Amino acid sequence: MTTPRTAFITGATSGFGAAAAKRFVAGGWNIVATGRRADRLQALVDELGADRVHPAVFDVRDEAAMRASLDAIPPHFAGIDLLVNNAGLAQGTLPAQKADLTDWQTMIDTNVRALVVLTHALLPTLIERQGAIVNVSSTAATYPYAGGNVYGGTKAFVSQFSLGLRADLHGTGVRVTALEPGMAETEFTLVRTHGDQAASDALYKGAHPMTADDIADTIWWVANLPPHLNVNRLEMMPTRQSFAGFQIARD
Ligand code: NDP
Numbered sequence: 183m184t185t186p187r188t189a190f191i192t193g194a195t196s197g198f199g200a201a202a203a204k205r206f207v208a209g210g211w212n213i214v215a216t217g218r219r220a221d222r223l224q225a226l227v228d229e230l231g232a233d234r235v236h237p238a239v240f241d242v243r244d245e246a247a248m249r250a251s252l253d254a255i256p257p258h259f260a261g262i263d264l265l266v267n268n269a270g271l272a273q274g275t276l277p278a279q280k281a282d283l284t285d286w287q288t289m290i291d292t293n294v295r296a297l298v299v300l301t302h303a304l305l306p307t308l309i310e311r312q313g314a315i316v317n318v319s320s321t322a323a324t325y326p327y328a329g330g331n332v333y334g335g336t337k338a339f340v341s342q343f344s345l346g347l348r349a350d351l352h353g354t355g356v357r358v359t360a361l362e363p364g365m366a367e368t369e370f371t372l373v374r375t376h377g378d379q380a381a382s383d384a385l386y387k388g389a390h391p392m393t394a395d396d397i398a399d400t401i402w403w404v405a406n407l408p409p410h411l412n413v414n415r416l417e418m419m420p421t422r423q424s425f426a427g428f429q430i431a432r433d
């Protein structure tokens with residue numbers, strides 16, 4: 183029997199991360215599942231098994247808590263073959279001149295700073311095991327929209343950082359992918375609007391958005407490609423979403 187591989191999935195309490203956790207365990211992998219909501223991680227353990235899921239409860243913005251959590255990973259889960267940097271969020275949709283600075287700082291600390299710290303901490307293991315990194319970016323990395331200001335900036339960082347990692351990891355066998363989804367229905371909009379369920383429902387209504395399982399299946403596909411293949415960046419959207427034109431302010 184082959185030893186199961188292990189995926190470290192951040193933001194596994196909801197949306198893409200929770201779906202990926204289930205997808206990878208169904209595919210025979212073990213997972214380290216992270217998030218702040220301990221009850222949801224415990225539910226994953228209860229559903230998938232304590233031998234398959236190690237719950238790691240911490241706020242990714244808290245570097246000391248993150249490092250303590252890494253130090254506490256049991257040996258059974260310590261050989262990380264895949265890092266899925268998924269935890270992240272948007273906060274607010276206001277134009278820059280009206281935006282809340284705290285929202286901006288939260289996005290930078292979560293989507294950029296924490297992702298960098300965690301990646302740096304796990305790189306030695308990933309190199310040793312010739313593993314892989316999937317960084318969850320966004321179409322917002324490439325296509326700006328009003329109110330996307332700092333969120334788009336953080337995701338542009340994630341995509342470019344991923345390409346830079348590819349260059350640095352040249353020859354190590356470690357694969358790196360920036361996954362850039364468009365609209366997918368998760369708790370993303372609920373979080374972005376600070377809890378406005380009606381706004382979230384209105385955004386997705388009739389749009390046939392992607393699902394968390396669509397993204398989980400894509401992460402699974404990327405991670406299980408033959409070792410000689412690397413998907414550098416992968417942009418995906420629901421069929422009902424596409425591009426709009428430039429805006430023009432007139433006299
Ligand atoms: P969800 O809100 O459903 O899930 C976000 C996850 O991130 C949760 O598990 C949450 O865990 C975790 N998270 C957020 N902040 C922190 C924190 N400070 N510390 C620890 N964990 C944190 O959204 P999605 O599944 O949609 O989002 C996942 C990723 O996908 C994000 O990076 C998002 O930017 C990106 N994305 C989403 C798209 C969409 O349309 N849904 C499209 C493109 C990209 P907890 O709250 O328990 O801590």
Ligand code: 8X3
Binds near residue numbers: 365
């Ligand atoms: C989430 C997609 O279009 O809301 O990253 O920025 S979008």
